[in-house]
Structures are given as C-alpha cells and as structure tokens.
Amino acid sequence: MTLTIALPSKGRIKEAAAEIFDRAGLPLVSVGNDRSYRGRIDGFDGVEIAYLSASEIARELAAGTVDFGVTGEDLVREDMSEVDARVEFCARLGFGGADVVVAVPEIWLDVETMADLGDVAADFRARHGRRLAIATKYWRLTQQFFSGSHGIQLYRIVESLGATEGAPAAGQADIIVDITSTGSTLKANHLKVLADGVILKSEACLVRARKAAHQGDERVEEIVRRVRGAL
Template sequence: MQIRIALPSKGRISEPAVKLLGKAGIGVKDTANRRLFSETYDNEISVMFTRAADIPEFVADGAADIGMTGLDLIEENNASVEILEDLNFGSAKLVLAVPDDSPINKLGDIVDGSLVATEFPNLTRRYLKNNGINAKIVELSGSTEIAPFIGVADIIADLTSTGTTLKMNHLKIIDTILESSIKLIANKKSYKDNNEKIEAIRTGIKGVLDAEGKKLVMMNVEQKFLDEIKMAMPGLTGPTVSNVLSSKDIVAVHAVVNEKDVFNLVNQLKKIGARDILVVPIERII
C-alpha cells in the first residue's frame, strides 16, 4: 500500500523537512520543480506538498498517512493524530504580548473583555479560559503585531522564535501559551494498518536525528594503552575494540562522540598513544 507524507509547500520548515527525508534515504524526486504530489526513491512512498496549517487536518482525516508540521498547528486544529517524533527544528513559542507602555505585565493583569488579536484563535481562547480570563478573540490572518497600535486589540497572541521581531515592534511578552516544534505525525488508522512501513520511515528519520552533532572517531593503539584509551573515549555504549590482523600488539578502537568534544578528545588520544586517528561524519544511527 502507498504511504503518503504531507510536507509544507513553503515557509521556514519546508526545506528542512525535505532535507530530512533525503538524509533518511527516502528523498523527494525533482525538488527543483516541486508539484502538489511528488515521487520518492521508495516506490511505496509519495509526498504531498500543502500548507503547513492544513497538514494536521489532512493527516487526521487520512488524506495523508504521515506529516511534518508544528505542534502549534496540531493543537490549534485539535487534530486527533499520533505524534511519532519531535524533529528537533522549527522551535517557537506562542506568546501573549502587549505594547511596551501597556499597564499589563502578566497574565493576571488581563481584565475580562480585553481584545486579543491572533492567528491562533482556538489555542488562545482555550488558554485564557483555562486561566479564568474571559477575553474577546479577534482572528487575524497576518500582521498581528500592528493590531494594538491601530486600536484593533489590547493584546496579541503570536508565534515567535527569538522575540526579536516583537521587540522591534515595541511589544513585550507577558506570558507563554505553548512551546512548539516540528513533529512527525501519523494518521491513527494508517499507523495501525501500516505499522511496519510507517515505523520503517520513523526509524530512518530518527536515525538522522540521533546522528546530528555526532562523529565517529577511529584509531589504532597498542594494547598497553588500551585501558587509558577506554577511559578517555565516551561512546554510546562504550568504545568498540577489535584486533588488527597485521599486528598482535595493535587494536582498532572506535566510538561515537559529540562533535563539540572531538577537538579536545583527539589531542588527548594522541597524548595517550593513539595513532592513525580518523574522524568520520555519521549520516544515521539506528
């Protein structure tokens, strides 16, 4: 059975999503001429490009079996989907913000009847209601930051990655509604009926995520230095040691290490007595 993956057609998460599929060994054919439906290098998998905001609903309804989209959009649509993985990109926060000179400095300062402008009416309404605030939601489709300055709203609920744009527009954050990132989601029925194939896709993607920021360090070392090398090498389950056929006194050692540790580790290994040290990129860890 064909598995259809829904990906954002444009925006900040579109290219990272396509690249992630490529690194997982699935890949989208003819990315230069992106169409609504695209083939992949697996005959049983196809890709559908659509708006990120529509992906939760399409996956929930079964128009797509799998999708990549933000938690904010999943929650906004109250989509009944299976969340398989956090894809570790597209981090953002849905926040409440007001003009710098507003007397509102925290959630408790918001009075009933306040006007809140947002592209996320359902999430915002739910959050305020759960906190005992009866506000009026003004739904906008963009340019939310301007709403308080033209009399449309007292407060905005907007998505931000760093807060820089809000600061540039003289807005201050008073509360966070939701912390979001991009998720791999699946239709619940598809996940049950096609579990083996969907889990294979999930495994491929997770392998790429697990390999991020990791390097494979390999070296040859004399047996007499092996205990010191083992102490120095931080592997996922300890370093792997194997015999070198050309010499009884030499063993090969390798381990997966964090990229940030490589510089100091290599110098430490050299001092101990390691030689022929190789640092190799890792595409996937399964």
C-alpha cells in the same frame, strides 16, 4: 494501501524537512517535472509524497486524508480538538522553532503575569465599556489557554491573519497571541511577553494521523524509525 506523507511545498520549513528525509535514507524524488506537487521515495514502494503548505498539512492530518505530515506543532494543535487522540507526534525535528505567546503593550507596567491580565480582563468592561480584545489567528490555543488553563472568560478574539503585532497600535485589539522566534517583531511594536505567557513551544514535527490501518504496517514503523534515526 498507499501511504501518503505530506511535506512542505514552500516556506521556512521546506528545505530542512527535505534534508531530514535525505539523512533518514528516504531520498525524495519528484514525479513529473519540478513544479509537480507529487513525489515518491527512491527505493521505498507504496509511499507517495504530497507537497502542501504548512497549514494545509495540519488540515489534512486533521481530516485523516494523509498518513504522515511534517509541519509545525502550533498549526496541528490549532487545527484540531482532542489532538493527542487523533494524531501522534512521532518526532520533534529540531527546526522551525517558535513560541506561541501572549503579549501586551510594554506600557502596561503592572501587567506582568496571566493573573495580572485576568484582573485587567475582569475590570475591562467597567472601565472601557467593552471586553478585552485579543488579536490572533490562534483561536483554539488562545481559548484553551485563557479559559481552560487560566480561568479568564471575559475577552473577545479579533481574527488577525497577518501583521498581528500591529493590531494594538492600530486600535484593532488590546493584546495579541502570536508566534515569536527572535522577539524582534514584538519589540519593534512595543509589546512584551507575559512571564507565564508562553502557550506553546512549537517546532516542526513528524506527525502521524492515527488510523487503524497503520497497526502492524511495517512501512509505518520503518518511516518513524528512520526519521528518528536521522535526528
């Protein structure tokens, strides 16, 4: 059986992912020309590299169509239920770090915590005639955090695939759930993170799709061992 490792074909974690493989003694070579989205590892037979975008990698891990992937923990957790039963986070790679956070308008002076936000959500319909609207592309993480961890049920998710921080000012939503790294986009949009509003501290990870065929496969153990050794 050929093992497939999915690596980022573009974007902010592409270069660092390739460097880790190099340092791990798993040097990547492209198959065909430079524009090819297939590769292999020099001196390591039975393994192919598939170059995909970060979010496609999360999807393919969920579908079990690749054996390993390097992508953000946020994307993996967003893309599948029962994530820990379906994949193994083999190594946190130390780059691509960002927090998925709950942020509200700075002018909501008396809203500092999720409990405060729960109070706002409970009153929202009576005051405004509609539910509190949350702009996000992280549907699953938002629902788990609001409903699961904080018992907040009265809200509506407004899907936002870009410029999410602009949604409150544009009147599309009241608050947001999005990724932040330096915090400058939140600040520029007059939003603040709630004190206990960090849903996930994400970074790029080596992730394995749990498959029965991996049991006892030395290549699987070797890949994990070498990547861990490069950190």
